[in-house]
Amino acid sequence: MMVLNVFIMIMFLSMLFLGIFYLLSKRKSASKKRVTSKRAISLFGGYTAVLFLAMCVYYVLPQDETAGRDADFNSNEEEMYSEIDEFERLAFEGEIDQIDEKFLIKAQNFRYEGDRMELNIPQLENNPVNVIIKKIEDSADQVEVRYYKAPLRVNGVDISDQIAEEVDIYEEEGRIAISQEMHYDFSFHQFNESFVLSQFNDDSSNRGSGYSFSFRNGTQILYLSIPENVEIDGLEEEFIYYLD
């Protein structure tokens, strides 16, 4: 496939090369040249004027909603990421009560009298659900389940409002399941600076790649408050954190 692409590219460039060669090698007589030279210069002047006008329009046009988000992104990027870091810190340190409610997607309480619970949680390779478990001595067989998720961010901008979190948490015979039927495709376009410019950037790792964006699907935390005698099964240990 790659060889074919290279072949197509070479053929295309060769045709372009020959086309330009043909276009430029059509020489005219001296009298015709005088006429066409004026026309060519006028044409070039017109072309430059149109391009100049495009530049003016670009700078004069009001910024749209998306550009407004750009401004937010640029000014609040650090703040946004520190907010997520704070959310993660509070969750892993067990300071659940202090987590901002905007991260809470679903909460549920139920009574459970058994001594073994099984978790049925679909784990994504790139964004697994971290389960934080707190065992309570006098819980009166009460189980509390809270599902938190940091916002979905593209280039630092929160686009959670464009997705509907259809999360359901249910318990059935000692089995806690999370169903999350959520498949979204987001398409964007971006305008890049020329790759020529990338050679002068300090970070040359992205040189010539043609596109770069950050996509951070929020950290997922499932907080479980369970009776002390209950054991949890069904999930790899690396994703389970017990609070003291």
Place this chain on the structure above:
Amino acid sequence: MMSLSEMKLGEIVWKQYIYKLFSYSDALKSLIIIQLLGIGFSLLASGGGSSSDGYITVSVDTYSVDLVFIFTLIWIFVTSILLTTKSYRFEDFTFVTSRLSSHLSNILYLITVSAAAMITLTLSSFLLYLLVRLFANTPLLYGGGSPGSPGALLLSAGAFLLYFILVSALGYLAGGLAQIHKSLIAVLPVVLIVLPIYLSISLGVYPLYSFYIAESSFWILGIKIIFTAAILFGGIILLFNNREVRA
């Protein structure tokens, strides 16, 4: 005596240069066609990529003037080759001329059209941007919507000009060599353009070109390119000076 002789050479070069600016203006027409073609292709064929975590997929199409830049590079390459052809060279004999003045005026002409191409290429990024915003059926990615800051545009304009001068010098040398050995007409574009593209894409090897494209300092790149162009232009002047008057 020496200064008088230099003055005369300067006058001749200047007259030839002015003549060529107007006489070879067809090159400007083809520049417009090539750049518009590049803008058109840039609108159709953009780069891009996607990222997914299983639930959510984010796809981004990218647009830039890179294709217009490549088209313009080919244009300046062909233009500089053509300046060395008999048809163009014989026009110089309508003036009191020498090979040196002819070459110098050609070099000035190439630098001028390179500058013109640089200006239109830089400005074309705005036209392309507006067209993309007009026709793209997806929203603009946050933080990804600008042809560049004024500083970045100036820097890229400077780089465009440098690369145009380098390629015009290569083309001028290629054209000159092709006048000496006709077989080189077919070989040179392959060696100078097609082969490096093939090597860079298929093998990730950037022979010789990395000397320029890996340079991260604009000023050092400028020195490298001006020095290289001077050697290439100087080489062709020396090569032709040893030939008969009108071949």
